[in-house]
Amino acid sequence: MILVTGAAGFIGSNFVIDWLDQSEEAVINVDKLTYAGNLENLAGLKGDARHQFVQGDIGDRALIDKLLAEHKPRAIVNFAAESHVDRSIHGPEDFIQTNVVGTFHLLEAARGYWQALEGDDRKNFRFLHVSTDEVYGTLSPSDPAFTETTPYAPNSPYSASKASSDHLVRAYHHTYGMPVLTTNCSNNYGPFHFPEKLIPLMIVNALAGKNLPVYGDGMQVRDWLYVKDHCSAIRRVLEAGQLGETYNVGGWNEKPNIEIVKTVCALLDELRPRADGKSYAEQITYVTDRPGHDRRYAIDATKIHRELGWKPAETFDTGIRKTVAWYLENEAWVQHVQSGDYRQWVDLQYGAKA
Ligand code: NAD
């Protein structure tokens, strides 16, 4: 079996669903259930004995030690993190606590467990750390895309905390020989994406008749990858990645934010037209920019393609259409995630702007 952390969140839940679709190997899922953790994402696995959920913190050494001793996983996949850049600007502390201190405790627990393994169990053990392209900082329009050798230059408390965790993971390989793998992925989108992030926020706000808040001039560029493609990349790295290596994962899909928002509006115009016949694009509102906003991210995913044969299955056109359709078909999920906590966040972040 494998132990997966943070798998009640967006990418982790997609990963577990896809994993159990393709494999009989059981999963133990440890998630703290912060505001971003949602067991509804895993409702389709109800009654499936291959999935066991444990509410807990990756920084809780006693709990992780106990789970490792009890379940003897052959791998740990670490998704658990505070993941939202804007929240890290309002309050960085949770990011340091989970992304840095939590990852450290998880690594320590994994090291103790791995060092006590013997024979093939020890040889085959893996610790896969899921990270982000944001650790590389920002690019100008003419810069080449990030490769695995681009120096780290994180600019937000979120990306600095992820960079820090990546360094710890690297150090555990170099110092202790721990069998680690790291993936650095670009912006994901797809089912179960919490509507604090750009794409689901735009869908949810558009349908509610609210403003679509675009930061600054909307010309910041991100590289977008459908979440299921990120999950397949992680499975492939876990299966065949070289120990101690890092792999960039991306969709070869660089787009400015305003183009993303207009695409979402056009799809909604087609699939759920506004009652007044006007376009949802009329709701676009330019608001104050994010402090320290990175201008451009771009991932060069040549290494994972060349060495492991991975490439994304979806284009942006197919992925975004599936995503918008998913939100239209899952109104109950959308309603439930917009709890009291969510409304407080929206007031704090957009109250004065939107
Ligand atoms: P998310 O915020 O949707 O989910 C994070 C999950 O981690 C939640 O279920 C939360 O409850 C859980 N969690 C938080 N703190 C925890 C703790 N201390 N112990 C245990 N569980 C805890 O995030 P996501 O978008 O699914 O991202 C997952 C991982 O992928 C993160 O490490 C993130 O940095 C990385 N990543 C995300 C993207 C993206 O576009 N979303 C891109 C690249 C990398």
Ligand code: DAU
């Ligand atoms: O690049 C990978 C990263 O992508 C992950 O590591 C992060 O966990 C994930 O949250 C995401 O970070 P971003 O900051 O790029 O994602 P977000 O959806 O918050 O914003 C995407 C872009 O859209 C960014 O340039 C900011 C802009 N934006 C965002 C929001 C929420 C807006 O213009 N308006 C908004 O309301």
